[in-house]
Structures are given as structure tokens and as C-alpha cells.
Amino acid sequence: MAAPVFVGRDAEVELLRELARAAAAGTGAAVLVEGEPGIGKTSLLDAAAGECGRLGMRVQRGAAEDLEQQLPFSAIGACLGLLTVTDDPAQARVARLLRGEGVLALSAAAANHQLAVTEAILDLVDAWCAAGPVAVIVDDVQWADPASLVVLHRLGRGIDEYPLLVVVATRATSRAEAAGLLRSLQSRGADLVELAALPEAAVTALVADRLGAPPGPRLGRLVAGAGGHPFYVTELLAALTREDRIRVVRGTAELTPDAADAGMPRSLLDTILRRLSFLPRKERETLQQAAVLGRAIDVGELAAVLEMPAMALSEVMFTALDAGVVVDAGPYLEFRHALIRQALCEGVPEQMRTALHLRAGQVLTASGAPVERVAEHLIAGTALDAGTLDWLVASADELMARAPATAVRLLRRALAAVSEERAGELRFHLVRALIWESSLEEAEQTAREAIRLDPDPHRRSTLYWLLMDALFRQGRQADAVQVATAALAADDLPPADVGRLHGFCAKCRFFLREHQAAANAAALAIKHGEQAGDGYAVGLGRLVQGVLRFVEGDIGQGLALSEQAIADLGKGVLPDMPAGQCVLRGYCLLQLDRLDEAEQELADALVSNQRYGGPYLTLVHALRAQLRFLTGAWDDALAEIEAGLEYPDPLGDKPWLRGLRRLIAIHRGEPVPEATIVAQGQGGAAEAQYVYLDTWARVLQEEPARAQHCLDLFYPFWEHASARDHLPHRVMYHICPDLARLAAAAGDRDRAAALVAKTEELAAAQPAVSLTATARLCRGLAEGDPDLLLAAAESYADCGWRLYEAQAREDAAVAYAARGDAEPARAALTRALDLYTAMDASRDIFRADARLRRLGVRRGRPGSRKRPKHGWEALTETEHRIALLVASGMSNPDIAAQLFLSRRTVQSHVSNILAKLGIRSRVELAVTAHQRATSP
Template sequence: MAAPVFVGRDPEVERLRGLARAAAEGTGAAVLVEGEPGIGKTSLLDTTAAECARLGMRVRRGAAEDLEQQLPFSAIGACLGLLVVTDDPAQARVARLLRGEDALALRAAAANHQLAVTEAILDLVDTWCAAGPVAVLVDDVQWADPASLVVLHRMGRGIEEYPLLVVVAARPATRAEAAGLLRSLQARGADLVELAALPDAAVTALVTDRLGAPPGPRLARLVAGAGGHPFYLTELLAALMREGWIRVDRGSAELTADAAEAGMPRSLVDMILRRLAFLPRKERETLQQAAVLGRAIDVAELAAVLEMPVMTLSEIMFAALDAGVIVDAGPYLEFRHALIREALSDGVPEQMRTALHLRAGQVLTSSGASVERVAEHLVAGTALDAATLDWLVASADELITKAPGAAVRLLRRALAEVSEERAGDLRFHLVRALIWESSLREAEQEAREAISHDPDPHRRSALYWLLMDALFRQGRQAEAVQVATVALAADDLPAADAGRFHGFCAKCRFFLRQHEAAASAAALAIEHGARAGDGYAVGLGRLVQAGLRFIEGDVGQGLALSEQAVADVGQGVLPDMPAGQSVLRGYCLLQLDRLDEAEQVLADALESNQRYGGPYLALIHALRAQLRFLTGAWDDARAEIEAGLEYPDPLGDGPWLRGLGRLIAIHRGEPATEATIVAQGQGGAAEAQYVYLDTWARVLLEEPARAAHCLDLFFPCWEHASALEHLPHRVMYHICPDLARLAAAAGDRDRAAALVAKTEELAAAQPAVSLTATALLCRGLAEGDADLLLAAEESYHACGWRLYEAQAAEDAAVALAARGDLDPARSALGRALDLYTAMDASRDIFRADARLRRLGVRRGRQGPRKRPKHGWEALTQTEHRVAALVAAGMSNPEIAAQLFLSRRTVQSHVSSILAKLGVHSRVELAVSAHQRAAAA
């Protein structure tokens, strides 16, 4: 396929060709093409598409539509081919999700659905990139819907690692959302191609190309009036040629005398309208009306809207095709250029434009057109008649899932026009649409207003549920409890709903640390749910009971109840009713040292929450990061932390993620970030439980000589652990080893004894290998008993807590050296240093060396070296597995599924691998891996 003729843009064309070649070879890039309408942006995209196709890239091309700004994912969906039937199963799955097919049966909102669709689209593009290089070209981004802008923003993140070229074209003055995308891409290093007016030499070349000869003096002066604007210039030349006003003579193209007498139009709009001057007025008006209704023209649909015979309309379309106003685009006709359509549309008075849109919407409602197609016209129209209102109510479920923004605007307009008798359903749907649109504050306000007016008890109950869900997802659990309390006090609350309201109330009170109230509400949820045969209500109650047993320290019973809750709730939980039962089950397994099982359960919970945009994503990543922190897989932990911090955090688990990241940085001797919580209780109950992480980080940074001060600062976190605003002893005993060391260094026998007593009590009540190891360590440090410390090291090894195993070996080496057993001490030091090296815990290596040197123990020349920072030896075990799967051609979603990770986590791993290996793309990584395998 030959590249289209494109005069005067050689530098820009070569720049994009170079980026396309780099993307085809594995190093991706994002490009912004900016320029005024008609300056050549689309032609540059045409040239780029041709070059990408020549390079064997998968080319996806599309343009945003001004009438579709209220339809989520319309621009990116059209570009990626998600709106058409396909045999590609991965593409078809995303298309089904985009159409809302998994949620159309819901009678309530599935908040964060757009988050789930975004992740699915990114997964699809990632899968394509694993199969070969991809080019995504989007024109007219200034009109793109917000959801498509988010996808493009995310697509540009880390793009240099992928065989992916993303080119977006936009006019310079764009609305705020589109301007934000352009800024974000530029901030990440996207190339900016600004198309200015053509220079004089290029204008001469373009005229020569079109006319077969260079312009003479009079023609040169006329074309100079186009200001180097390519589209204006080509339209001007076309008009002159059509009128026969150009004569080529003696190797030069010049104006005829007739042209000088007739005069030429003064503007591009006049030029376009003059092109249609040969048509009768009625036909010109028809084309103007078609322009109002959008770029694409469906002849049968337009005939119905204009109440015109199809044959009559077809004759007009054939004339417009001959005039070059429209072109054949396959299933539809299209205006040849956006400027042509805009010029025609602008000639229609505003009142007529809105009337046309309203008429189009009314016609389409009765023709079975898609709800989003109907909505785009109704939104651009004005008043809604009775038949359209009936359509709006009947189509609300589908419209809300596919175009929540359009649904919000139409429902607001309808509510302003209908009587109170018809307002109930409309208000309910408006609340749902606002939640689907993620406008939670507005949804809350509308829900409160609707509840105060609605006499229907069933609909009011559903509104209460939506209001609670909107509050919960904003992290406002206390207000959700108030709503549940009001709902439960209503005399006409449907009996079948009472159990669910009690269950929701119990869940909120649990997160508020109101444990007695949560227990009472959970019992009522089970009672009402059992009476009504509602497994969801029973499951909610059991889940809260499981959480309470967990908090009280009976983790085994918490696990049993959480597993019962899974059975009660079942697998078909609706997206707007996420219970979190698998999350708690994973937490219990983690506390019981059943790490492999915890890994699997949390992976399943992550996949489910990603699919439906559930509220527990940050918490799941925090649990997975905690598991990897304990096991010493710190690069993996950091990947989980990075992924978790990108999600909404209604439960306030961000401080946990940031706190773990700070601890890892300290152990590695890296600059530590600022404290996540400055003062206890500043962030409320949700964040107060993580204050101890900041205190822990501060004492780790202190000098050994200040052990007494550090103990005074840190020990209260343990003393008050049973208070409602803190985590219980059974959950946070992982701080005890550092507390025991501080107590031993400070000579504080009372606190050391208190630690011994409490950890041994916990270990006796709830057997877990890590608890037993911690009790042994605390007693060993208090008594200076090397044998107990060696036993603790062995137990920590058995449960997989690698950092703690290393620290116990270090403590044992100190105790052995103190009693004169230097060879065993040296051996224990070696084991500790081997583990520290594997974790890259340079601060711990330095401390261990210093402690043992003072006792006459040195590791010698054969001691472990510092872990490499670069090369294949620097990769962690997980990174080696990820690298191997990348080299095998697997996409990030495929790798994530195989390793029980999220796609975002895999992406973090790939970025880390590339940095360590000094390569720039997945292709270079694959080459390096194959070379390494061949050399082995």
C-alpha cells in the first residue's frame, strides 16, 4: 500500500516513521500531533498508518466524535474495533464488558465499572503487544470522552517497554479533560509534533503537484491568501479547476481573466459552501441537516428522520459524492473532512439543530437503534415527549451501563418536565447513573432527595442501599451506618431486605472498630437472612463474625467463619454487593502461616475485585505486600505497593502500603520517605491502626545508643494493641522481635518480661509457627540464651519469614560469641548475612558486621558479597520467572494469571527487570534471555 501524497511535511513524516520503526523493533512511544483544523493532522496519521502497516504492525485507527462525548469508551472503543463483531476471543470479551452485558440484569449500581473496563482494555492491548507490534492512532482527541482519555493516559505509562506506538491528534485549544491527557503524555516524554502553516516552498510544491505546473504570479498571490493552510489551499485549487479558471501554458499555471473578474470567496467556509452552489437550495439544506446529525451518514436512518423518500435522498448523496463533500466509508457515508461538516452544520440555526437531534432521537427509539445512538441525539436535543420518556424508563438499565453520562443528562432533563407521579423511577435511575459515572457525591445528594419524596417502600429500600454503597465507597462508613439505621427503623421496609441492611451495617461498624455493635448487627443479619432464605444476608453476618474472631485473636475460628461466609454468599455476588469474604479468608491464612494458600486466595480476590472494580483492591495489595515483606521478597513487595497505591482506597489502607515501603527502604539503607501519618488518630480509625508503622520506621533509624528512648517511643504501640483503634496483639506480633532487642539493649527487664509473657500466651492459645518463633526469640533475647535463639531461627525458617530468620541468626551469633563459641557464632553470622544479601538488606548487613566485630567475630574474606545491582544476578526469583515468561512471548495479563499477580504488578516487575539488565524494551529483554540461555 503506497503512502498517501503529503507535501511539505517531510520532517514530521520522517520523525513519525522513525518512531514507528522503533516501536516495531520493541521500543514504544507516544506522539501528540497538534494543529488547527485542516492543517494536515489527519493526513499525517494516514501516512503513519501506511508506514506502520508496511512494518507489519497491527494498526488500530479511529477518531473521536463531538456528539459522543457522553458515551464512555466510545473513542477508544471505535479505534480498537471493540464496537464490531470479531472472532478474537480476547477482543470479544472486552466488547461484552464494554456493552455492559455482565451487569444488565442488575437493579442497582455497579460502581467502578469503568475501572474494570479500563483494565480489560489495557489487558487487551498488552496481549496484542505480546503477539507483535501495535499502532494505536486516534484523531480529533479534543472530542474524546473522559473514559477514553483515561485509557490513553494509562496506555502511555511505561510505553517505551512495549512494541506500541500511540499517536493522538488534537486541535490546540482543547477542553480541560483532553488538555490534561496531552499534558500527562508530555510529562512522560511523549513526542510533540506541532503542525504549522506550510512554508512558501511547500505551497509552491503543493500547487505544482495538483496542477502539474508551478503557479504564475497572479495565482501565486491568490494562493498566498490561504496562509499556508493545506486544506484551504486544496479547496481553493479545486474550486478554481472546477470553474475552469486555471490555464496551464508555457510550463506555468495561471489564473484566467474570468477568475479575476468573478472574484474568489474570502473564507474557507465560503469556499465549502460555494462547492455546493450547483445544488438546489432544498438539497443543500438536506446536506446541512445531515451534517448536524454527525459525521457518519446512514441513508435509511437519515431518510426516516427527514421524512424523505430514500430514493430522493440517495440522489442528493450521489451529487454530494461527485462534489467531493462526502465519501464512501463502507457501511456508511462520511463527510470528507470535519471542516466541511462543521461549515455545513454552522449554517443551521441553533434552534433547528436541537429540533433535528430531538427528531432523530424520537425516530431511533422506534427503529430499534442502540440506546447509545439514541441518547447522543436526545442529549443534543431539548424537551422529551411522552413516548421518549417511556423509552428512557424502559431502557434505563442498558443506557446506564453503556452511557452513564448521557443517562444523567437525560434523566435530569426528564425530572424537570414530569409530574411527581412519574418522578420515582427517574430519580432511582438517576442515582444509579451517577454511581456508574463515579459521581458519588452527587449520587448521595440525589439519593437523599429521592428517599424524601418516594412513597414506594421497595424503591425506597433500593435507594437506601445505593446511598449506603456510595458512602461506603467514599470511606464514610459512619454515615452509611446512620443511613442503615434509618432504613431499618422504617415500618414499611420489605422483610427480605432487613437482613441485608443489618449485614451492611455490621460491615461498616466493623471497619469503624465498633465491635460490640458490629456483633449485634451481624447476629441480626443472620437471623433475618435465615428467615428470608437470603444467603447474602447470612453471609454478610458470618463475614463480620469472622472478622471479629480474627480481631479477638482466634484466627482459626475466623478462618472457619470466613469459609462459611463464602459458602453462604455463593459465587454469584453482584458487583454492587462485594462482601470481601475472600479477602478476610486470605488474611486469616496469612496469619496462620499458610502462605501458599493465602497467595492463591488473595490472587482470586484480586481478580474478582479488578473485574468488577470492587472497593478492596488497595487492601488486597497491602496483604500481598505484607506477605512478601515477611518472606523477604522485597522487590515483589514493592511491586504490590506500587500497584495498590493506584487504586481507590475507601478503607484507608494506603498508610499500610506506604509504611511497608518505608520499612523496606530503611532495611536497604535507602533514603526513607516522610512518615505516612504524622500524629496518632489524625486520619481517623481507619488510618490510626497503622500509626505503629511510622513509629517502627523512626526507631529503626535511631542510633543503638538511644535504645531506651526508642523503647519508650515504640513499646506503647504494643501495650495498647488491644484497644479498639489499634490492631490486636495477634495481628501485629511481628513488631515484637525489634521491641525485644530494644528492651535487651536498654536493659529494661520489666518490658522484656512482659513481651515474653504475652508472646508465649499468644503462641499457646493459637499455634502458628511464626508465633512460636517470636516467643522463642523474645525469651532468648531476654535471657541471652543462644540455644533459644537458634531454635527461633529454625522456626522462622520453617514458616518462611526470611527477614526474621536472618535477624534470629544474627542474635544467636551475638549470644554465641558472648559465651565464647566463636566458630558457631561465625557460622550463624554467615547464615544471617547470606539471607540479608539475598534481600539486599544493606543496613542489616552493616549492623550485623559491626555487632559481631565488637565481639571478635569476623566473616572473613569468603563472606557474602553485596547483592549485585545490575545484570541477571540482580534479579529476584520472581523477576527471573517474569523475565522467562516475557522471553517466551507471554503478555502481562498471561503472566499475571500464571504467577497469581495483577497486571499492574507484573508491569512493575518488567520495569525493574529492564532497569537491572540495562535494556529498554521487552524485545531487548527477550533477546538478552535467549543469548543467556544459548551461552549456558
């Protein structure tokens, strides 16, 4: 048995008890337990699990395995019960996703599958936390796979808001990836428990606990040689007891004379081997072979691998159970401690180990075992035979979905051992596995070689597609176009693939700003797609036509084409080439002031991209943040911004998010984050299109006396707006109000007139309420006409642009005051201040007050113009709804589904809510909401 942790570990146990009680009460925490092998980490986790169980917490416990370091989510999957059959529908759904069921039916090499699995696991834990307190306990994290480490890292974010205790144990010297997890958890306030050697008094107590009496002088000196290592001490005592070398006489445990002469074993492993020496040779060899195959022992499988009768093997296992070498772990037996397994393994020659693994892989292949279990043994084994090669080809889809890194290693080993006749299908699968693994440069090289060598035209066509996919993911659209051109020139290209290749070319050329070539390719995609009856090719072509119309400023036609693309493609995401049709439609609706429809469409885009880890997640959050910026829901915009910044950004849209965050900070008079792009030309073309946001932020912070300087800096972005930069005048017009104010302040009549002419031209060509309002505002500022400015404000109110409405009313108030109309000036100012207050735009409040005061106009009614910062009154409408849903017991994923948000956005909102209410956890929020609802 393991050493009782209560011996010499009182402080550590009490810390875990306190944290468990806090988590059960609603305030979560993370704990890192660190120490050398056998120092008592697992025993401490036993104590933590026991305390959590007594408190009524849901306890999820598991351990990482050294053989599974390349199996994604193996450690966290074992911990959360995702690797076994379950009756829990939520667990079963995540388990199916983890196994990759159905994913490859959508694509040849699905992208970002791990992102989707990570989000699903976090959703599951979130749902558990909504139902009650949860403990997630993971041992041997030094062996955890990278995907599990990412999940644990994400669980540590904002953990104090949840009834969640995360406890991880690791050896003092960990792999770099595991060390990174420990640093991330510590940086968020995790407690570090470093288990040191037991003091002498604790060792004495441990001996007394094991033997029923304290040690005598000779035994005390012997166990002192264990250096306070509890496992070492217990194994030594077990070996001496087994050898009958300890006597208890007159209340003292002492060595027999012959034992006193034997001395201390040289190492802990020697001690373990000494303890196991009593086993007959056959039994010991059987346990050594079992140890090679892993910590868990399935007696039936082991009997097949060793070609040993099940009854005979059972007798060996019963002996091992009686001796404390293995323990009953439910469906399996397990070696009681990793060090026992290590000691047994070290007695097996390397050649025998590899042969055992190969044999295990062959047996498991024949029995239909999960592919990842077969593969972990084949990886550790020797060369693959013909039957194993057949299994590898047949299981390639499932294996790369479940364990792409393992699939890559096995496929490479197979390629080195087969003839060219069979190499084609193996190279094909290797390319796909490399893309799954995100080893894109290697996928590219392998795909080029496979295309050159493979005689199968259908397989070669798919390889062209995979090669383009790998290049596109690296941001190498020009190279992808070259590959597509080469594929289209091939004599034996299947006709059904021609349309898709043209569609791919069209998309790449759009991102390369080769708009005419993109249009030509899109037309060919539609033509060949219609001939082949391929809706995907037709949809890609129409989508590219739609984005081209959009960047040319024809928003209505862009919307129509996006809707045709949705009809062709559906609303889902094909992982090989996500099309973004819902994103385009949402963007068009936003530009047409159809904000409710845009909200719904972008919610659909969010769901589909989350499901498959699509590349448009950052862009979707940016569009949702832009919508909320315009409508003045800035706290909600900030939640979208924070959520979007956490995702990968293959399209370069994060500068948009950061730019909006800076603008909000400036309007609120808060510290302004640093600019994200210092000068135009830095970063790629995608990032460069957002440089204007940094310049906009700079000019907003300048003094009014520098209006001409600011106009000189900012106006060129409007003057040179073009389809080529994907920001035409029709999309950029939201900067015109500030440009018109600068022109008016600087007395620059030429630029003021140019702004009027262009905005009126745009409004006449494509009517939209906000565009009409902007044209009126520009003319009103140029002419100093308060009635026109007030009309602009009313139009902004009609389309929901709250900041723009407030600023237009402020401008109208200034114009009224300038011509001596104090009452309409005061009314306009009062309404502007009300709007600014609702947005917490303190900088705008101060400026408006100052401008009108200089003209002799003061606000219509006295009192504070500051929105509450704390309490329920400080919550936005969205935050208030989320707070009540949290208080009702709903999880973040459930709230996200109900409110058409992402789980990350909801999490950002919850953090803001807790901060505004001055509480720490969701449990406290529920109590506060109940008290508020029942108070008179």
C-alpha cells in the same frame, strides 16, 4: 482530497517513520500531533498509519466525535474496534463488558465499572503487543471522552517496553481533560509535533501538485492569503477549479481575469461554502441536515429521519462523493473533514438542529439502535414525548451501564416534564445513574427526595439501599447507619430486605469501631437472612462476625467464619456492596503461617475485585506485599506495592504499602521515601492504624546509642494495641523482635519482661510457628540465651519468615560470641549473612559484621556479600519465571493468570527485569533469553 503530507512536512514524516520502525523492533513511543483545524494533522496520521502498515504492525485507528464526549470509552472503543461486530473473541469479550452486558444483573447500581473496563482494554492491547507490534492512532483527541483519555494515559506508562506506537492528534487549544493527557504523555517522554503553517515554497509545491503546474503571480498572491494553511489552500483551489476560474497556460496555473477581481474569501468556512455553492439547493440542504446528525452517515437511517426515499438520498450522496464532500468509510459514509461538516452545520438554524436530533432519536428508538446512539440525539434534541419516555424507562439499565452521564441528563430532562405519578420510576433510575457516574452527593440528595415522595414500598426499600451505598462510598458510615435505622423502622419494609439492612449496619458499625453494635447487627442479619432464605444477608452477618473475631485476636474463629461467609456469598464480588470474604480468609491464613494457602486465597480475591473494580484492591496488594516482605521476596513485594498504589483507596490502606516500601529501603540501605503519616490522628481512622509503620522506620534509622529513646517512641504502639484500632496484639506481634532488641540494648528489663510474658501468652493461646518463634526470641534476648535465639531462628525458618530468621541468627551469633563460643557464633553469623545477601539487605549485612567484629568474630568465609545488581543472576525467582514467559511470547494478562498476579504487578516486574538486564524492550528480552539458552 486531503493535502499530501509530504509537502512541507518531511521532518515530521521522518520522525514518525523512525518511531514506527523502533516500535516494530520492540521499543515503543508516544507522539502528540498538535495544530489548528485543517493544518494537516489527519494527513500526517495517514502517513503514520501507512508506514506502520508497511512495517507489518497491527494498526488500530479512530477519531473522537464531538457528539460523544459523554459516552465512556467511545473514542478508544472506536479506535480498537470495540463498537462493531467482530470475530475476535478477545475483542468481543471487551465489547460485551463495554456495553455493560450482565453487570446490572448483579446489582442495582454497579460500582467502579469503568475501572474494570479500563483494565480489560489494557489487557487487550497487551495481548496484541505480545502477538506483534501495534499502532494505536487517535484523531481529534480534543473531543475524547474522559474514560478514553484515561486509557491513553495508561498506555503511555512504560510504553518503551512494548512494541507499541501511540499517536494522538489534537487541536492546539484543547479541553482541560485532553490537555492533561498531553501533559502526562509529554512527562513520560512523548514526542511533540506542532504543525505550523506551510512555508511559501511548500505552498507553491502544493498548488503545483493539485493543478499540475506552479501558480502564476495572481494565483500566487491569492493563495498566499491562506497563510500557509494546507486545507484552506486546497479548498480554495477546488472552488476556483469548480468555477472554472483557473487556466494552465505555458506551464503556469493562473487566475482568469474575472477571478482575479473576486478576491480572497473572508474565512476558511466561507471558502468551503463557496466550494459547495455549485450543489443544487435540495442537495445542499440534505447534506446540511446530515451534518447536524454527526460525522458518520448511515444512508438508511438518514433516509428514515428525513422521510426521504432511499434512492433519492443515494443520488445526493453519490453527488457528494464525486465532489469530495463525503468519503466512503466502510459501513458508513463520512464527511471528509470536520471543517466541511462545521461549515454545513452553521447554515442550519438552532431550532431546526434540535428538531432534527429529536427526530433522529425517535427513529433510532423504533429501529432498535444501540441505546447510546439514541441518547446522543435525544440529548441534543428538544423535550421528550411519551414514546421517548417509555423508551428511556425501558432502556435505563443498559443506558446507565453504557453512558451514565448521558442517562443522568436525559432522566433529569424527563423528570422536569412529567407528572408526579410517573416521576417515581424516573427518580429511582436517576439515583442509580448518579451512583454509576460517581456523583455521590447528588445521588444522596436525589435518593432522599425519592424516598420522601415515592409511594412504592419495594422501590423505596431499594432506594434506602442505594442511599446507604452512596454514603458508604463517601466514607460516611455513621450517616449510612442512620439511613439503615430509618429504613428498618418503616412499617412497609419488605421482610426480605431486613436482613441485608442489618448486615449493612453491621459492616458500617465495624468501620466506626462500634464493635458491640456491629456484633448485634450481624446477629440480626443472620437471623432475618435465615428466615427469608437470603444467603447474602447471612453471609454479610457472618463476615462481620469474622472480622470482629479477627480484630479481637481470635484468628482461628475469624478463619472459620470467613469460610462460612464464602459458603453463603460465594467468592465473587457484588458491586453494590463488595463483601471482602476472600480478603478476610487470606488475612487469617497469613496470620496462621499458612502462606501457600494465603497466596492462593489472595489471588482469588485479586481476580474477583479486578473483575468488578472492587474497593479491596489496595488491601489485597498490601497483604500480598506483607507476605513477600516476611518471606524476604522484597523485589516481588515492591512490585505488589507499586501495583497497589495505582488503585483507588476507599478504605485507606495505601499507608500500609508506603510503610512497607520504607522498611525495605531502610534494610537495603537505600534512600528512604518520606513518611506518609506525620503524626497519629492525621487522616481517618483507617490511615491512623498504620502510623506505627512510620515510627518503626524512624527507629530503625537511629543509632544504637539512642535505644531507650527509640523504645520510648515505639513501645506504646504495642502497649496500646487493641481490637478497637483493628490491630490487636495477635496481629501486631511482628514488631516484637525489634522492640525486644531495643529493650535489651537499652537495659529496660521491665519492658523486656512484659514482651516475653505477652508473646508467650499469645503463643500458648493460639499456637502458630511464627508466634512461637517470636516468644522464644523475646525470651532469648531478655536472657541472653543463644540456644533459645537459635531455636527461634529455626522456627522462623520453618514458617518462611526469612528476615526474622536472619536477624535471630545474628542475635544468636552475638550471644554466642559474648560468652566466648566463637565457632557457633561464626556459623550463625555466616548463615545470617547468606540470608541478608539473598534479600540484598546491605544495612543488615553491615550492622551484623560490625557487631560481631567488635566481639572478635568474623564471617566464616571471605568474599563479597553483595547480591548481583545486574544480569540474570540479579533476578528473583518470580522475575526469572516472568522473564522466560515474556520471552516465550506471553502477554502480561496471560502471565498474571498463570502466576496468580495482577497485570499491574506483572508490568512492574517486567520493568524491573528490563532494568536489571540493561535492555529496553520485551523484544530485546526475548533475544537475550534465547541467546542465554543456546549459549554453551
